[in-house]
Amino acid sequence: MDQLLYPLRGALLGLAALTHVSANPIAPAASNGAQRLVEAYPAFLERVDGNDVVWRDGTRMPFEVGRTPASYVERLDHADLADQMSVPYPSLAPITPPAWNVDPGRMRFEPLFEKMYGASSGEVQRNLVGVAWFGQTLLFSKVNGADRALALVAADVAKQPELLAFVRPSAGTFVWRTIAGSSRRSTHAYGIAIDVNTRVSDYWRWSGAKEGARGLTYRNRVPLALVRIFERHGFVWGGRWYHYDTMHFEYRPELAAPHAN
Ligand SMILES: [Zn+2]
Incomplete structure (x- = not known):
C-alpha cells in the first residue's frame, strides 16, 4: 500500500x-x-x-x-x-518470489544508522559484544538490543535441531564494508547483520545479473521456519528481496514487527 x-x-x-x-x-x-x-x-x-x-x-x-x-x-x-519505509515488509508470510525491484528494507537512510550504531569502524566496534552462536562467538551491536535479539534467535533455533545445518557455521556478522558492486554501506558495517551458512544460500549477484534488471530467477533453500524465527525477533531477511540474498538477516525492527505494516 x-x-x-x-x-x-x-x-x-x-x-x-x-x-x-x-x-x-x-x-x-x-x-x-x-x-x-x-x-x-x-x-x-x-x-x-x-x-x-x-x-x-x-x-x-x-x-x-x-x-x-x-x-x-x-x-x-x-x-x-x-x-x-515505503515498501511493506511481509513479516511471517509464506515465501514467494518478490516482484521486480521489490526489496523491502533494502533502501536505507544512512545517517539514521550512523547516528545510532556508529559512523566509523571504531565507533561501531565500541558497541559490539559477543553472542554465542552454535560453537562460534559472533560480534553484534548492543545498540537497540540487537545483540539480545540475536541471542533469542539462537535460543529458538536450538529448539529445532533440523534448522542447525542452515545457520552453522555463520559466514559472518560485523565487517566495515560497502555492498559488493556498489558504494552503499552494508548493514554488516553497523554490526546488525548476520550471514548464515553460505553452502545452503543463494545470492542474486551470483547469477551475473545487473542491479535493477528484470528477469532475475529467484532461488532459495532457506526454510520458512528459520525465517520466521528471525522475523519474530525483529530481523528482516534478504530472501524477501527481488535482489535476493538468502544468507542475510539484519536487525530492522521498524519493518520486521508483524504490526509494522
Ligand atoms: Zn549479509
Whole structure:
C-alpha cells in the first residue's frame, strides 16, 4: 500500500501547498512510516513533528526530502527515511518470489544508522559484544538490543535441531564494508547483520545479473521456519528481496514487527 502511494506523494504535497488543506506537510501513509520508526527505536527517537523525526537529543531528520523521482538504483543510493519505509515488509508470510525491484528494507537512510550504531569502524566496534552462536562467538551491536535479539534467535533455533545445518557455521556478522558492486554501506558495517551458512544460500549477484534488471530467477533453500524465527525477533531477511540474498538477516525492527505494516 505504501509502495503504491509513493509516486503520489509529490502530488499530494503540491495539493496541500496549493489548497492549504493541511498543516501537516506529509500524507497519512508517510506519517505512519515515521511513527513506526519512532516506535521501533525508542532509545533514540522521541516523536514525529510534521515532516521531521525528532530525536531525544533534539536532532531533527526530515522524513521525506522533496526531490525529483529517480531511478531505482538512484533511490537506493540516495534514499530518505520515506524511501526506507515505503515498501511493506511481509513479516511471517509464506515465501514467494518478490516482484521486480521489490526489496523491502533494502533502501536505507544512512545517517539514521550512523547516528545510532556508529559512523566509523571504531565507533561501531565500541558497541559490539559477543553472542554465542552454535560453537562460534559472533560480534553484534548492543545498540537497540540487537545483540539480545540475536541471542533469542539462537535460543529458538536450538529448539529445532533440523534448522542447525542452515545457520552453522555463520559466514559472518560485523565487517566495515560497502555492498559488493556498489558504494552503499552494508548493514554488516553497523554490526546488525548476520550471514548464515553460505553452502545452503543463494545470492542474486551470483547469477551475473545487473542491479535493477528484470528477469532475475529467484532461488532459495532457506526454510520458512528459520525465517520466521528471525522475523519474530525483529530481523528482516534478504530472501524477501527481488535482489535476493538468502544468507542475510539484519536487525530492522521498524519493518520486521508483524504490526509494522
Ligand atoms: Zn549479509
